[in-house]
Amino acid sequence: MILAFRLLVLLLLVFVMLPAAVAIVTAFDSRSIIAFPPQDFSWRWFHRALSYEDFRTGFANSLFVAAVASTAAVVIGAMAAYAIDRYSFRGKATLEALLFAPLAIPHFTLGLGALIVAAQLGQARGWAVVILAHIVLVLPFVLRSLYISLRNTDPRLELVALSLGARPGRVILTVTLPALAPGIAGGWLFAAILSFNEFTASLFVTAQRTQTLPVAMYNYVREYADPSMAAISALYILLTTLVLVVANRFLGLGRVLGTEDARH
């Protein structure tokens, strides 16, 4: 029975990995259509993908949007999470509900709403709407990561510092902030990855000039059938796996995602 269970788990893991593996294999096929089994080995689709103009600008745009949106989300999220966790104030429950609500709203709905608002303000083609939409979408993940850190720090440490005469600003900078560092790092990393990969809302709010990499890739799949897309997928898969392995090593992915009980 244990053997049957292990076999089932193995099959499921193969199912999860299969598409990525197949895409990586396809990327090295020299033919310009996707066909199995692959024939000659070639790097040509990697050359084509890396020199394709839309992928290059899309990559730069995605880096820019992900860097700005995740950094802003971490700053906004850290301050808000601290206030929500440690203070009581009017409208706290409403604010918290509103900040977590984007988790329950389909990205196409949020994208459509953001586009309508941006169009009314004459900003439909700018960066502001793209970055703001990304901040709204990644903030819940940042908050979750910080809540875990806040719960793991003892508020009495702050009281001790206060009673020893430190000013509140100094307490926050020298006691609270260092204690929250793991949550800030984890939240920032997840926000950056999620923003870099966000597609549906971006499709609504980006214009030709602000097009992010996932949107450029989507347009490519609609237009062309050659394995360039497989090549860029292969690069993406390797890079993402690497980031996750490193994140797991240094941050403990299980704890950040909540799949591990902290008590064990």
Add this chain to the structure above:
Amino acid sequence: MRRRPFLALFISPAVLVAAGFLAAMAAILQYAFLAFIPGELQPGGLTLANFREMLKPLYAGVFYDTVRICLLTALLSLLAGYPLALALVRARNPYLKSAILIISVTPLFLGEVIRTYAWIVVLGNRGFVNGTLLWLGLIERPIPLLFTEPGVIVALVHVTLPVVVIMLAAAISHIDRDLEKAAATLGAHPLRVFATVTLPLSLPGIIAALTTGFAWTFSAFATPQLIGGGRVNMVSNLVYSLGFASFNFPFAAALSLAGLALTALALAAFRLALSPLHRIGVR
């Protein structure tokens, strides 16, 4: 802390973000009740025409298909995700544990476009499945997999699986293992321990996984768009084509609003259907 230093400074940026989110939602609500004037980007006056239009069989059919696809995907993800979550939480070897975790969650961080593209390569007429079967001589002609509902559902299960595994693993990791050990020492067969102790205690995770799976599938866009290829349509595809092919933003907003109401209704129905289990003491 009775004093609240920097309260205003700490929450004002978050309040601004929340206001931006509210503005986007308010725009959906407002546009849903405005008239569409063909050839114009500016909507007309107040009307219920968008909601009347939605009752037409063409649109009602898409809603029906969407709910069916979401339900099937959520159930299949639960069935596939449970063994993975159990293996993840219970693996003793730390390397095996890390491997299961990374393999199960990597797809979550690849984004919908790459995952969908990879499934096109798997399901296409000369793709992995058909190519392998043809090569082995098991079939003479490719089986249509792309542009079919089963194809869309398989890809959607793959998209939803990581979240479902995370939710289930969180619930399973909170189960007190002493309860299982007690059942085992009292002579229960491992299968019986699973069915009468582990499974019921993981019920909160199952409910969370089902509801999240449903909501995630509902918001999927690239998968039904590219793998369905116009032959399998979900609400998200309809909203996009109305917004960007016919610039009918009022109707797109009305469809989004109806979609939100539908998801809320479905989630409430899940909770209600599972409430008898809460009453018998399963939390």
